[in-house]
Structure formats: C-alpha cells, structure tokens
Amino acid sequence: MFSGEKKTIKSVLILYLVSTFLMIITLAFVYFRYESQNFKDEIKKQSIQKAQMIHTELEKLQKNKDESLLYPRYEDLESAIFDSDKKLIFATDATLGEVDFTQQLYKKDDLIYFIYEAKPYYLGAKYIVLKQKNIKTFSKIGKNILLLTLFILLVIGLTSLFLVKLILKPMRENLNLLDRFIKDTTHELNTPISTILTNIEMIEGIEQNEKMKTKINRIKIASQAISNLYEDLVYLTLNHNTQKNDELLKVAPILKDRIEYFSLMFKSKNLEVVFIEEGYIELFIDKTKLIRIIDNLFSNAYKYSKKDSKLTIISTHNFFKICDQGIGMNENEISKVFQRYTRFDATVGGFGIGYSIIKKIIDEYDIKIKIDSKKGVGTCVTIKK
Amino acid sequence: MCHYKKIIILTFLLSSGLFGENFEKNCLECHFATEQLKMFLQRYEEKYGSEKEVKKAIFEYLKNPKKENSIMPNGFLRRFGVKEKSTLSDKVLKDEIDGYYKNYSLKNKLR
Numbered sequence: 313m314f315s316g317e318k319k320t321i322k323s324v325l326i327l328y329l330v331s332t333f334l335m336i337i338t339l340a341f342v343y344f345r346y347e348s349q350n351f352k353d354e355i356k357k358q359s360i361q362k363a364q365m366i367h368t369e370l371e372k373l374q375k376n377k378d379e380s381l382l383y384p385r386y387e388d389l390e391s392a393i394f395d396s397d398k399k400l401i402f403a404t405d406a407t408l409g410e411v412d413f414t415q416q417l418y419k420k421d422d423l424i425y426f427i428y429e430a431k432p433y434y435l436g437a438k439y440i441v442l443k444q445k446n447i448k449t450f451s452k453i454g455k456n457i458l459l460l461t462l463f464i465l466l467v468i469g470l471t472s473l474f475l476v477k478l479i480l481k482p483m484r485e486n487l488n489l490l491d492r493f494i495k496d497t498t499h500e501l502n503t504p505i506s507t508i509l510t511n512i513e514m515i516e517g518i519e520q521n522e523k524m525k526t527k528i529n530r531i532k533i534a535s536q537a538i539s540n541l542y543e544d545l546v547y548l549t550l551n552h553n554t555q556k557n558d559e560l561l562k563v564a565p566i567l568k569d570r571i572e573y574f575s576l577m578f579k580s581k582n583l584e585v586v587f588i589e590e591g592y593i594e595l596f597i598d599k600t601k602l603i604r605i606i607d608n609l610f611s612n613a614y615k616y617s618k619k620d621s622k623l624t625i626i627s628t629h630n631f632f633k634i635c636d637q638g639i640g641m642n643e644n645e646i647s648k649v650f651q652r653y654t655r656f657d658a659t660v661g662g663f664g665i666g667y668s669i670i671k672k673i674i675d676e677y678d679i680k681i682k683i684d685s686k687k688g689v690g691t692c693v694t695i696k697k
Numbered sequence: 698m699c700h701y702k703k704i705i706i707l708t709f710l711l712s713s714g715l716f717g718e719n720f721e722k723n724c725l726e727c728h729f730a731t732e733q734l735k736m737f738l739q740r741y742e743e744k745y746g747s748e749k750e751v752k753k754a755i756f757e758y759l760k761n762p763k764k765e766n767s768i769m770p771n772g773f774l775r776r777f778g779v780k781e782k783s784t785l786s787d788k789v790l791k792d793e794i795d796g797y798y799k800n801y802s803l804k805n806k807l808r
Contacts, residue, residue, distance in 0.1 A: 374739055374803065383807045395804075396746030402807040432743035436751065436804055 321476045328472050333465060340461040347453050355424060356417060363428035363440045366391055370434040389444055393437035401437055411441050422446050498545040505542055508535045533577050540611055544669055547604055556598050563593045563602070564627045570606045571625065577614050584622045591629035595697065601673045608666035609634045609693055616691070635692040641685040649683065723785060723793055738801045740768040748798065755794050759783040 369384035370393070383402050384391075392403035392411070400409055412418060417426050428440040512532050520528065571578075571585060578585050595602060613623055616638035624635040641649065650671040674681050674695070685691040728734050738751070745751045758766050762779040783790055 373807070374743075376735075381803060381806050381808055395748065397749060399747060401804050433746040434743060435807070436742035436746050436748070436802070438746045 320480065321473075324476050325472055329469060332468050332472075336461055336464055336468070340457050344454060344457050347457070351453060352417060356426070359417070359424075359426035359442050359444070360428060362386070362389060362391075362442055363426070363430070366393075366440050367428075367430045367434065370430075370437060374434045389442060391443070392441045393435070394439040394441065395436045396433065396438040398439065401435065405443060408441060408443055411439075413439070419446065494545055495549045498542065498549050501538070501542050501545070505535065505539050509539065529576055530580070533580055536573070536577065537611075540607055543604065544608065544665055547600075547669055548665060558596055558598050560594055560596050561599060561602060563595055563632055564589055566599070566602060567606060567625060567627060567632060570603065570610060574607075574610045574614065578623065581614065581617060582620045583614070583617055584620075586622065586624045588624065588626045590627065593627060593629055593632055593697065595677070595679065597673075597677050597679075601677075605670050605673055605695065608670050609695075612666055613638065613691075621690075631694050631696040633692055633694045635690060637690040640687045640689050640691055641683075642687050646683050646685055719789075720793055720796055723789070724797070734797070735801055737768070738798070739803075742802070742804075744768055748802075748804075752791075752794050752798055755797075756790060759785075759790060759794075760787075 365386075366384055373381060373383075383404065385404055390403075390405035390408060392405070392408035393401045394411070395401055398411075398413055403409060411425065411427065412420075413427060415425075415427070417424070419425070422445075424444045424446050426442040426444070428442070430437060430440050508531070512528060512535065515528055568587065571587060575585070613634055613636040617623060617636045618638060621637035623637075624633075626633040626635075649667045651668065670681065673679075680696040682694040682696065683691065684694070724734075728737075741751045741754055745754045754766070754768075758768075760783060762782060764774055764779060767774060767779055785793070
C-alpha cells in the first residue's frame with residue numbers, strides 16, 4: 313500500500329468516523345435521557361400511588377377507625393412519615409431517619425427514595441417518604457445503551473474501512489501500473505544511455521568545428537539529463553537491494569565535482585554559478601545517496617531557473633545551500649513538494665520524483681532540509697546536519 | 698365504656714402532675730368530652746403538621762379567638778360562634794397546651 317493511499321484512507325476514515333461517532337453519541341445521549349426520564353416517570357407514578365395508599369391509611373388511623381394505631385406496612389416497601397418541620401414521626405426502617413428533602417426522587421446505595429407531600433396532614437404527617445429496591449437501575453439503562461452504541465460504531469467502522477478500500481481500488485491499480493512501468497523502463501534504459509555517453513566522449517576526442525561542438529554538447533546535456541533520471545529511478549526501484557557504504561564525507565569537494573558535471577547544462581541556460589566556500593560541512597552518509605541529493609537539487613535549480621539568472625551555492629561548517637532565481641513556489645506548493653509525482657510546471661521535464669528521493673534519504677540519515685521560496689523570486693534549499 | 702376508661706386514665710395523669718397544674722379546671726370544665734378534645738387536635742395537626750406549629754396555632758387562637766384562625770368548619774362557627782379570650786397567663790396557657798398535646802396527639806402512639 314502506498315503512503316499516499318494510507319493517508320487518504322486515514323483522513324477519510326477519521327472524518328467519516330468522527331462525524332458519525334458524534335452523531336451516534338448524541339443520539340445515544342438523547343435516547344438515554346429519554347429512557348431515564350421514562351423510567352423516572354414510571355417510578356414516580358408508582359410511588360405516588362403507594363404514598364396515596366399510605367395517606368389513606370393514615371386518615372383511617374386518625375379518624376380512629378382503627379384502635380390499634382398500627383402503622384401501615386407493605387412488602388418490598390419501607391416508608392416513613394415526617395411532620396412539616398421535617399421531624400420524623402414514624403418509620404418502618406431505622407435508616408429512613410435521614411432523608412434528603414431537596415429532591416423528590418433520588419437514588420442512594422441502589423435504593424430509590426421518593427418524597428410525597430401529603431395534604432391534609434393526617435397525624436401531622438406532611439411528608440411521606442418511600443424507600444424501594446431499585447428494580448431497573450439507571451446505570452443498567454446506560455450500560456445497555458453504551459453496549460448498543462459500541463456495537464453500532466464497530467459496524468460503522470468496519471463498513472467504512474471496506475468502503476474506502478473499494479473506492480481506492482482503481483487508484484491503487486493505476487499507481488501499481490505506473491510503478492511497474494517505471495521499473496521496466498529503468499531496466500531497459502541502462503544500455504542505451506551508457507552507449508550514448510561513451511560514444512560522445514569518443515567523439516569529443518576528435519577535432520571538430522564550433523558548430524559541431526555545440527551540437528555534441530547539446531547531445532551530452534540531454535544524455536546527462538537522462539542519466540540523472542536513470543540514477544533516480546534506479547535508486548527508487550532498487551532502493552532496498554543496494555548495499556550501504558556510509559562514511560564521513562566532506563561535502564564541498566563533492567559539490568564542486570557535481571557543479572563541474574552540471575556545468576554544460578548550466579552553461580546552456582547561461583546561468584552564472586557562484587560557489588561560496590565558508591567551511592567544510594561533513595556528513596556521515598553513503599556517497600551515491602549524497603550525490604542523489606545534490607544532483608536532484610541542481611537538476612531542479614536548472615529546470616526552474618530563468619535564463620541568464622544566478623545560481624548561488626554556499627557551503628559552511630553547518631550547512632550547504634543552493635539558491636536559484638527561478639519561478640519559486642508558494643507555501644502550499646512547498647508543503648506538497650515531497651509528494652511523489654508532484655510537478656509545478658508541466659512544460660519542464662521530469663517525473664516529479666526528485667524531492668521524494670531527497671526526502672527518503674534525509675529521513676534515513678536524519679538530515680534536515682529547509683526550503684525558502686518566493687513565487688517569482690526564487691528558491692533556496694538548505695541542507696543541515 | 699371507652700369514655701370512662703379514658704377519664705380514669707386522664708384522672709390518673711392529672712394527679713401524677715403530667716398535665717398542667719389545673720388542666721381539669723382550666724380546660725376540662727367546658728371541654729369535658731374527650732372525643733371533642735381529640736378532634737380539635739386532629740384538625741390542628743391536619744392543618745399545621747408539626748408539633749411546634751400546632752402548639753403555636755392553638756396558643757394564638759386561645760389568646761385571640763377569631764373566625765379566621767379557627768380550625769372549626771363554618772357551619773360549626775355559625776351555630777356556636779368562637780369562644781372567649783383565655784384569661785390564663787401565657788406561661789400557664791403554654792403548659793396546658795404542652796400537656797394537652799402530649800396526651801392527645803396520636804403521633805407518638807403509632808406502632
């Protein structure tokens with residue numbers, strides 16, 4: 313799976329799931345509120361009936377129809393009566409002495425308390441307090457809803473994963489095709505490029521008139537561009553199969569060497585190349601990989617530079633920097649520069665893999681890169697330890 | 698028969714000094730029917746609830762009996778009117794009310 317694809321799957325999934333989760337959670341919350349309200353109403357209704365029953369019994373007691381003065385008792389129901397000063401008159405259960413009169417209905421230690429205000433106050437009892445076992449607790453309702461919510465979320469998560477994969481399938485196939493094509497092409501490029509370059513070197517040895525020399529130079533530049541591309545492709549396709557030869561390298565001499573290699577190209581655009589050497593930065597890196605970084609930076613600078621402009625290369629103890637006076641990039645483009653196959657000017661050749669290679673290498677060696685660019689002014693790329 | 702029983706108990710309580718000193722003289726002289734006294738307290742409790750409120754209401758009524766603060770129904774008041782103001786001192790009145798409440802309230806007799 314490609315990193316881009318993974319990112320797309322991730323962002324789509326996150327966006328989709330977060331919004332769905334929010335909706336489901338809201339629904340669950342509303343449902344929970346509704347259910348607990350229903351439950352509360354039901355309990356209230358039942359409790360009021362029971363309290364009224366007790367109230368009637370108290371009336372009978374007061375009117376002295378019952379000489380025994382026996383307080384009414386029921387199965388599964390403890391009750392108490394309080395006067396208007398909230399002073400206990402009688403309770404069937406000792407624990408009913410402490411009641412929270414601020415709430416009409418509340419739960420304590422898995423027991424449901426209900427306070428009924430009776431009128432008239434038979435036997436002086438204003439409040440009839442009921443204590444019942446919790447039949448169906450609030451937490452049980454919550455638990456059921458939570459389980460249901462989790463199940464729905466799981467189903468949605470799995471479905472969305474499946475959907476995203478389904479949608480991305482054509483894209484993945486296209487990318488696979490492109491990669492395979494590049495791999496095959498790379499393999500077939502090696503021999504013709506070598507042939508062209510060795511033959512040009514042979515021709516250069518022979519005396520030529522000026523016109524012929526220019527033509528041969530053009531062929532050489534073109535071949536070097538292809539060779540550069542070939543090296544990039546080899547790096548990409550055979551990346552994991554090549555041996556690593558990391559060593560402490562002085563960058564400045566290599567920079568000089570690569571400037572020399574690119575000099576024909578730079579000359580063809582009449583670029584003024586300025587190399588400022590303030591110090592030797594040293595990197596612990598595989599030489600071919602360092603050359604890939606430098607070549608890609610030079611190749612980009614060359615591609616996007618205007619004719620007759622200036623190309624500045626600075627080497628210090630801590631960093632080296634390549635500044636061109638090319639078309640430049642805006643911030644949005646800079647952020648996309650490391651994505652594979654990104655190109656900002658279709659008229660300029662290339663696959664848009666240069667920066668993706670640079671990124672791979674600098675990430676591997678923990679080297680830092682900084683791109684300062686201004687549209688229409690130019691670009692400076694700094695490579696730092 | 699029941700009435701006799703209660704009167705006997707009442708007399709016993711009176712002599713044991715649980716009531717105010719002269720409950721018999723101060724109250725029972727007119728309100729000799731126990732059922733009537735019981736009914737008064739029931740009506741007070743129905744309306745005022747707590748011991749404090751009930752005692753306060755009885756005290757206020759006895760100090761200044763009016764139609765408005767009576768707990769008796771209108772028909773009764775139309776027929777018999779309200780009683781006269783009590784001539785007892787506040788302290789004596791309060792003592793008598795305490796005794797009355799203690800003995801006639803069914804609150805503490807619930808089982």
